[in-house]
Amino acid sequence: MSLTRTRRLRQALSGDRAVMAPGVVDAMYARLVAEAGFEAMYMTGAGTSATRLGYPDVGLLTMTEMVDNATRIADAADLPLIADADNGFGGPLNVRRAIQLYERGGVAAVHLEDQVLPKRCGHLAGKQLIAAEDMVAKVKAAVDARVDPDFVVIARTDALAVHGREAALDRAAMYREAGADVIFVESPLPDDLPHIAPRFPGVPLLYNMATSGKTPFLTRAEIEALGFKLIIYPNWLLLSALEAARRTLEVLRAEETIASVAPGVMSFKQFFDTARMAEIQELEARYGTSPEHRTEY
Structure with missing residues (x-):
């Protein structure tokens, strides 16, 4: 019996190598990633906004539009799909519905961020955050809403660019305590990178290889050495x-x-x-x- 995509992603995250997930915006990109032999793929929110609307990632896409795109991508290639779920599209009840829809659509993992509505791309200036306690409630709602226990909930904090390193790590620790499977500290600079993994021993960490250049363009081996287990490459294929x-x-x-x-x-x-x-x-x-x-x- 073949393993589910969620189980395959879980096993990959527990392996020795960091999982590389190229960013895709539609079904054809998903098929290219599968042809190239990668073990996972990532639906970029910024890329989805650009291709669906022709606008930047500033929270204009709705939950159903994002889920629709993710469902088409998941259907196109037999790879675990990690999908951007923005800030859950509202409060904890909105998060519950989002998780249910993404899971039914064949997605293996989503990441939720602690920004206010409307949100912004994590590498843009002008971000604002909700209270950490409100994000904790969203993480708990996400964990409660999944049917498949292998479905991966990734908690992202944008606090580093807004309040600094310690505030970001403190928030991330709260989200982990609330049940997040993977921690995603957005937009770390080179000086920040060595400080993340020591705070989260044994916890899978996500490295966002965004095209902005704020986070350095490291090799897979270098990222592994820093303690990260999942690497997303959001818009490189689209920009190419x-x-x-x-x-x-x-x-x-x-x-x-x-x-x-x-x-x-x-x-x-x-x-x-x-x-x-x-x-x-x-x-x-x-x-x-x-x-x-x-x-x-």
Whole structure:
């Protein structure tokens, strides 16, 4: 009997190596991550906001929009999905519903943050926090709401940038005591990193390799040596694709032909292979679609 995604994530977090989870914003990115052989993936809230709305991560997406995106991603690849759940979209009762919806959607883990509504991306200035006791209530609500005991609840604190290191670590300790499985101290600077793991011996810690550069771009081995067990890479794939798309548009505008760009992009066949055309063709054959009507590519 195969292990559930939640159990696979739990086992990976208890292993010797830090789990690397590239950031995805939709189903095709999820399939690319699976093809590349990673053991987990991460749905970025900032990337979801950018691709769904064309706006930055400032709390404009609703719970149902975030869950819908997470469900589509989870359905696209057989990998444990860690998803951004913002600040739980309200109070403890909102958190309960969010956890229930994410879990039903096939998500293996979510992280909740201690910001007020409306929230902001963790690497943007101007963040405001709720009282630590209010976040403790949200963590307890999240833990109570899950049906699968292997579903992973990650508690994130944004206090480091607002109130400093000790306040952030104190908050994180409260969230761990409330039942959080993984601790996520957002936006640590190089001087902060050595101080986090000693406060949480034996507790899985999350390292956010955000593109802002506030937290250093370390190797997996360096991050492991600092005591972290889960590494997310939120928007690197999206930013890589956007830059490539911008260059393609510049060439098309200047040359008025796509010919010079064509050799450097994914082929038509590769695109449909990733979109699982072979699987579709097998289903067409099973249900009686005649061969002459099958798509060739």
